Amino acid sequence: MVERSSNLVPIGSIRTPVEGRHHILSVLVENRAGVLARVALLFSRRGFNIYSLAVAPTDDERFSRLTIVVDVETVPLEQITKQLHKLINVIKITEIDPADALEYECMLATINAEAGARAKVMELVEIFHGEIIDVSMDRLTVVFALSPEKLDDVEAFLAEFGLIELQRTGRIALSKLPKPTRRPRKGRVS
């Protein structure tokens, strides 16, 4: 374990860090063999921890986008981004503020759902905009794409039925779009 001094640059100099929250890095890389290994190795070598990771080619197939969620409380974020920038295959790094992000994860789950329980599962699926994608006599497989927090809730509900298998993806995120600011109207009391 490397000793870190109190003189280190504060975590998240882009903005004030929010306790218990994560930083989301959106990293545009060249779509080449081994790039993911380089990024992953850099995190491990420098003692940083990846919380979640999603990788896919962008609309331009020369590039891929990595969405990396890092634990803000243990990591000097500035050092991570600077070291990432040094990788030759890394084109651009943007940090997405969790307060200003649309974060999504996908989840597949197979649960116990005997005849009596099916109606309740279907209700849950409807409330959380999921889908039943496979059926057997006593089990169901469902899919959800939700914000991580909501997905946690769904997971808790599903566990009540009895989880057979569950798989969640890494997080993907985009910045929220700008909204028109609403000016107060003159002469009107609300």
Added chain:
Amino acid sequence: MKITGAQALIKSLEMEGVETVFGLPGGAILPVYDPLLESPIRHILVRHEQGAGHAAEGFAQATGRPGVAIVTSGPAATNIVTAVADAYVDSIPIVVITGQVATTSIGTDAFQETDTTGITMSVTKHNWLVTKASDIPRVIAEAFHVATTGRPGPVVVDLPKDVANDTMEWYWPRRLDLPGYQPTVKGHAKMIEQAAAMIAGAARPVIYAGGGLIRGQASEELRALVARSGIPVVTTLMARGVFPDSDPLCLGMPGMHGNFTAVTALQQADLVIALGARFDDRVTGKVDAFAAKARIIHVDIDPAELGKVRRPDVPIVGDVKWVIPEITRHLPAKGADLSAWIAQLQAWQQQYPYAYEPSLPGAAIKPQYVVERISALAPADTVVASGVGQHQMWASQYFQFELPNSWINSGGLGTMGFAVPAAIGAKAGRPQSTVWAIDGDGCFQMTAQELVTATAERIPIKIAILNNGYLGMVRQWQEMFYEERYSEVFLSPDLPDYVKWAEAMGAVGFRVDQVSDVDPVIEKANQINDRPVVIDFRVDTFEKVFPMVPAGAANDDIVLPPHQQRGR
């Protein structure tokens, strides 16, 4: 014109201006060694691949040009990893070409297959696995560009055998397409103005000159800044020679075994101007207590160094060669009066110079004395290489360095066995210069087989072994911090017989155990120019390196040699 991948590789090296390569052939790299026969490139055949790597590093450090090594796959590639890691930590531009099994065999655990790009990923600036012969010129051009620009460093190009045998249409890339690699050269104008203003207002400023000034070839620019500002300079282990030791404003080396004045100047400074330096733990000691009163201006081409250890007040990302003249230009004609500060520094210099107690008549030679004499008798253009340990510190402390690129050592990684092959590389790159390796007996034994290379290739280096019969630095720590419980540090001064060893390898061997023989033998060695020379200096086993800041301690707690502690 259709040529093979191997021919394209050699041609690409020629296009990059390569004149010397260090290497050792083997199965997977065989195709590359064939067109080498027709090339004007000089190939120096080493006896172990680690030697090829260190020789390439020595070549690069002595000449400022990239060093090149060619080795085969598998064990050859893993043997050179130590040198690649060494070059990575010390930012040395080397290009290593490794053979690889055929693309059709990759991943099958084929004979002499290793995942070379995987193994070297974390110790290279970048690496490439070439999968098409037509990629070779592009990859080689990219490799040299990446190795030598920005913060320099090692690169590895892994070349499968079938790719080397395949044919391609020759071309030379006119421009490189590296969208993710654009080093910042020019510093931020506003930051430079701030730096200049801060310098103009400082009462106790110190320039903390790092190895980046050597890599960035900014010695002249540094000298101009000092001439204009009158600010004293400390030169780190990696920067020895970037500012002449003979200059009154040169305070010498800071850090764990640094000069008292250099260490204390940083501790007492109100402004530290870090140029191409990285606040290494061997310089800072306990980070919280390092230069605690100082504001920091930090100039480095690698943005990740700014704020990594110490948060700078003025961070400047840029090439020192570009930024320093800009800072100098912005300084006011009349700077602050530094006379009180300089007087204080001079008082320390007089009171606490590097010092050792000369040996009594008939007693063992002091290692520091040997270094002093090699320095005094060395021609002006001498290059010194060293390994790692006590001898390295004494070489840095007692050799008088006047020019950049005259001091070659393994700083960051601390690779024992570095000196002999690095000296070979330096001499190959600068045949007109005298090249001394100041080595320890432990270090020498790690790579001494390369003496055969030196003899066979007619590379007349000179090696001074400061033979104290111990792994000296470890012995020193065991003496000071482990209650003199010496564990596995004794090597014996007589085993091996270094004179016979030298002679067996075609070199001249001398043994010196009398103080009065030191000068005559060094002079004799300086006159031998047709073969390597090895001198076995029998030195005082109990001599320790001072001053010393114990590991993890604050630099204020610097320990002076015993005879200087009296009256302090």
